[in-house]
Amino acid sequence: MREQEFLRAALTPDAPVPAGLVTPTGQPAERRFNVYRNNIVVSLKDALSAAFPAIQTLVGDAFFAAMAGKYIRAHPPKSPILPLYGADFPQFIARFEPAGNLPYLADVAHLEVSLRNSYHAADSRPVPPAELSDPLLFTRKVVLAPTVFWLASRYPVTQLHGFASGGEKPAGGGEDVLITRPEFDPLATAFPTGTIAVLEALRDGIALGEAAELAPKTLDLTKFLGTLLSGGAIIDIQEV
Incomplete structure (x- = not known):
């Protein structure tokens, strides 16, 4: 199984269990995979929350969680270094229609990315x-x-x-x-x-x-x- 296929399935709530993932009895490991699926999404949301605290405060927890969920499924991580996840979150926010009445939001996210880049430089x-x-x-x-x-x-x-x-x-x-x-x-x-x-x-x-x-x-x-x-x-x- 290719890594990207596994990750895509892990980030898609209604996707079937990837072929080859079975229990010791040979049955699809649906329950175990769903636990893993939930854990990885939670971890990625936590990473975005840590990286964009101002955005979360400005839009509120519920809106941020919904927006982060959409982003995570459209932009799975390409690196195992979670503190660097979300580099293109500002561009995503700029195209996210529910945030259209907050036109400054993408620029605030850009500022947070730049601050993080400076910190890690x-x-x-x-x-x-x-x-x-x-x-x-x-x-x-x-x-x-x-x-x-x-x-x-x-x-x-x-x-x-x-x-x-x-x-x-x-x-x-x-x-x-x-x-x-x-x-x-x-x-x-x-x-x-x-x-x-x-x-x-x-x-x-x-x-x-x-x-x-x-x-x-x-x-x-x-x-x-x-x-x-x-x-x-x-x-x-x-x-x-």
Whole structure:
């Protein structure tokens, strides 16, 4: 029996017991397989709940369980590492019709995936503070740490994420979000829409000063650079 066929049967409530699974008496092991089927679905739902706590809070337990069940059956795990399950959950939410009246939900899920990716990213060592005082710094290109992620949203996703954890009610509009990992826990910092252009330029090897020229007029460049520095986001400085 192929692994994917077995997994598909395990995730489909009305699917028959896979051929070859029998009891010691030679009968189909329906009862035992149903126990296994229930356990695997519960485990996957628990993994999604742990990975997307803000989503679960925003929609409620019952809605989240129903949505997670649909996702699990459409997207069985491809890796045995359960903490990484659900990477494409945001895309699923964006297409999930019952969540259509919550258009910001997929972006909040994207933020949670990015925070998780940052948490699991490889460790790196930030540049020594002395190198950041180089008068030629803005003529150099900077290398960003593998823990750095970003996303753009039409909604105040960091506020929505904080609201789900007991914070204030969201206000305002779209955000570009920079994720850094100064120690062990990732941080999400909101910036004005358009800030991602700076990050993409830095990623592509553009000099810091030239990349900064792409910033929106509303960007506090001091705060932006301070977030990169305090987040240990710069791991090398190189000549262009």
